[in-house]
Amino acid sequence: MSTETFEFQVEARQLLQLMIHSVYSNKDVFLRELVSNASDALDKLRLAKLRDDSLDADVSDLHIELEIDKDARTLTVRDNGIGMSYDEVGKLIGTIANSGTAEFLRELRQAQDTAGAEGLIGQFGVGFYSGFMVADEVTLLTRRAGEEQGTRWTSRGEGTYTLETVDGAPQGTSVTLHLKPADPDNQLHDYTSVWKIKEIVKRYSDFITWPVRLVGERGDGDDKTAEPETLNSMKALWARSRDEVSEDEYHELYKHISHDWRDPLETIQLQAEGTFEYQALLFLPSHAPHDLFTRDFKRGVQLYVKRVFIMDDCEELLPPYLRFVKGVVDAQDLSLNVSREILQQDRHIRMMQRRLTKKVLASVKSMMTDDAERYATFWREFGTVLKEGLVTDSDNRDALLAVASFATTHGDDETVTLQQYVERMRDGQDDIYYITGESRESIDNSPHMEAFRERGIEVLLLTDPVDEVWVDAVGEYEGKRLRSIAKGEIDLGAQDDEKAGEDREKQAEEYAGLLGWMREQLDEDVKEVRLSTRLTVSPACLVADAHDLTPALESMYRAMGQEVPRTKRILELNADHALVKGLNQAYREREDRSELTDTTELLYSLAVLAEGGRPKDPARFVQLMADRMERTL
Numbered sequence: 270m271s272t273e274t275f276e277f278q279v280e281a282r283q284l285l286q287l288m289i290h291s292v293y294s295n296k297d298v299f300l301r302e303l304v305s306n307a308s309d310a311l312d313k314l315r316l317a318k319l320r321d322d323s324l325d326a327d328v329s330d331l332h333i334e335l336e337i338d339k340d341a342r343t344l345t346v347r348d349n350g351i352g353m354s355y356d357e358v359g360k361l362i363g364t365i366a367n368s369g370t371a372e373f374l375r376e377l378r379q380a381q382d383t384a385g386a387e388g389l390i391g392q393f394g395v396g397f398y399s400g401f402m403v404a405d406e407v408t409l410l411t412r413r414a415g416e417e418q419g420t421r422w423t424s425r426g427e428g429t430y431t432l433e434t435v436d437g438a439p440q441g442t443s444v445t446l447h448l449k450p451a452d453p454d455n456q457l458h459d460y461t462s463v464w465k466i467k468e469i470v471k472r473y474s475d476f477i478t479w480p481v482r483l484v485g486e487r488g489d490g491d492d493k494t495a496e497p498e499t500l501n502s503m504k505a506l507w508a509r510s511r512d513e514v515s516e517d518e519y520h521e522l523y524k525h526i527s528h529d530w531r532d533p534l535e536t537i538q539l540q541a542e543g544t545f546e547y548q549a550l551l552f553l554p555s556h557a558p559h560d561l562f563t564r565d566f567k568r569g570v571q572l573y574v575k576r577v578f579i580m581d582d583c584e585e586l587l588p589p590y591l592r593f594v595k596g597v598v599d600a601q602d603l604s605l606n607v608s609r610e611i612l613q614q615d616r617h618i619r620m621m622q623r624r625l626t627k628k629v630l631a632s633v634k635s636m637m638t639d640d641a642e643r644y645a646t647f648w649r650e651f652g653t654v655l656k657e658g659l660v661t662d663s664d665n666r667d668a669l670l671a672v673a674s675f676a677t678t679h680g681d682d683e684t685v686t687l688q689q690y691v692e693r694m695r696d697g698q699d700d701i702y703y704i705t706g707e708s709r710e711s712i713d714n715s716p717h718m719e720a721f722r723e724r725g726i727e728v729l730l731l732t733d734p735v736d737e738v739w740v741d742a743v744g745e746y747e748g749k750r751l752r753s754i755a756k757g758e759i760d761l762g763a764q765d766d767e768k769a770g771e772d773r774e775k776q777a778e779e780y781a782g783l784l785g786w787m788r789e790q791l792d793e794d795v796k797e798v799r800l801s802t803r804l805t806v807s808p809a810c811l812v813a814d815a816h817d818l819t820p821a822l823e824s825m826y827r828a829m830g831q832e833v834p835r836t837k838r839i840l841e842l843n844a845d846h847a848l849v850k851g852l853n854q855a856y857r858e859r860e861d862r863s864e865l866t867d868t869t870e871l872l873y874s875l876a877v878l879a880e881g882g883r884p885k886d887p888a889r890f891v892q893l894m895a896d897r898m899e900r901t902l
């Protein structure tokens with residue numbers, strides 16, 4: 270059949286350009302990527318045959334072969350796995366479907382310099398295309414198991430590729446790299462060197478559960494057909510004890526299953542014995558993936574049954590709030606035919622989930638005590654996700670609270686745990702105070718904070734949307750209530766002395782008239798106007814009743830399509846502020862209060878502005894303000 274030429278999809282072309290002119294110094298990893306793809310293809314074939322015995326495929330000796338031809342300067346990576354159909358080759362190799370890669374390219378366009386580009390390549394796997402770092406032409410010959418016809422794909426990476434159907438192709442896929450000319454100054458990067466290939470496989474692919482064989486090295490004039498040699502040990506790392514396995518070996522396994530090119534932050538091993546036996550090797554990544562909060566984020570670990578790969582992204586083994594955890598779980602007593610439907614109902618799976626969850630939380634806890642810096646990285650990357658567990662997983666709430674930490678008014682960069690907060694609470698302080706808002710800046714300077722700052726009372730600064738939800742769900746910690754400083758009445762003065770209490774009563778009487786009158790003026794927006802104990806500098810602020818929805822929650826519910834009534838808030842005035850004092854005096858003395866109506870409106874708008882809000886009618890606000898300023902000239 271004739272050869273057809275196709276154009277690469279735009280993103281694919283960009284990626285290829287990058288590989289061809291690669292700035293990435295560690296080119297060796299191309300082999301890891303190809304061996305990794307081959308290994309996946311073998312896993313898939315074994316599984317397909319298991320599910321459907323009538324599949325016309327030979328699974329008697331599944332393996333990966335590497336072949337070097339020194340004369341032709343080619344390196345071939347061959348597997349007898351699942352292979353690809355003609356259409357699949359075009360779809361899988363000609364386009365980029367992986368969302369991580371798309372993200373990678375977006376960032377790459379922004380990183381102008383080569384150093385930035387190198388850093389980025391190190392973060393994102395680029396799979397098959399990495400072959401173009403070392404080859405100026407790549408040929409892929411493949412036949413899908415069960416199909417007759419094979420397909421040959423060829424490209425020099427320059428915008429187009431060709432496809433043709435071929436007869437007599439062996440089952441599986443072989444990728445032949447036509448290596449770039451040898452660099453006499455850099456023998457280290459000669460990929461026709463047997464020694465080099467052996468070293469790379471040992472370093473990056475030792476744990477691959479299929480044999481990786483080096484077959485008949487050709488070249489140097491005579492055809493040497495040496496015996497095939499298996500280069501990898503094929504040891505399932507999760508089944509071995511920790512002291513037998515090096516850190517590097519764990520890290521390479523992580524990279525293979527996660528498609529992350531960076532080392533993980535933490536490796537967690539669990540070997541459960543007894544009636545339901547399983548081994549787990551879990552990893553905490555060092556960086557949160559970009560799509561962690563998107564709906565189609567692929568979560569879950571790899572499930573093996575008795576060393577046989579069963580599925581990627583097995584969601585049932587960990588709760589959604591641990592969706593960033595990668596790894597392998599190998600169960601001895603599940604059926605090889607286990608399906609997602611069965612997993613969802615299986616009692617053992619639920620027990621495994623419980624145990625794995627506890628194990629992960631326990632290792633975060635030890636990270637916290639043993640290595641504060643690593644813990645800080647972890648919490649920065651994944652804290653927001655973990656806090657979802659405070660709402661959804663009441664069984665592990667205590668364990669989650671133990672590892673959670675928060676920004677605080679005590680210290681700029683430091684975070685504090687609830688335990689630490691409670692330990693340094695002031696005498697007479699009964700509650701744990703927090704404030705929620707969009708950014709640290711906006712809440713740090715909010716008027717609600719004034720009295721707390723003056724008295725040196727610590728306040729937690731909560732800026733994630735989920736914070737609004739978990740504080741309500743959790744309610745208290747070790748008998749101390751979690752209290753928003755922007756909600757309800759805060760009486761920090763009560764501890765001081767009795768006289769203060771008397772003064773306040775007197776003040777309340779003096780202001781009663783003004784407060785009632787202002788409430789009427791602001792009827793649309795506030796349900797009460799009262800004197801505040803939380804202000805020292807600002808004239809006014811807005812607060813909510815203890816059980817009211819906060820504005821952020823209100824808009825969150827609306828965004829989710831739920832109908833919620835508009836919650837009116839409470840306007841608090843600072844009776845020690847000259848403006849408020851003057852207002853009261855004017856109210857008591859004047860007959861004509863039309864001026865005061867405007868002042869009331871301005872005061873309310875100022876309180877809205879102070880918490881980062883926006884006046885209802887900005888144009889009117891500006892007009893009133895300009896008018897006042899003019900009079901001060």
Ligand code: ADP
Nearest residue numbers: 306307310351352353361362395396397398442
């Ligand atoms: P990734 O492996 O990250 O998905 P690649 O570009 O390396 O990205 O590969 C794209 C897809 O092509 C793979 O997901 C797989 O479906 C298919 N593929 C690649 N190599 C092989 C192979 N040796 N055998 C079968 N399919 C393969």
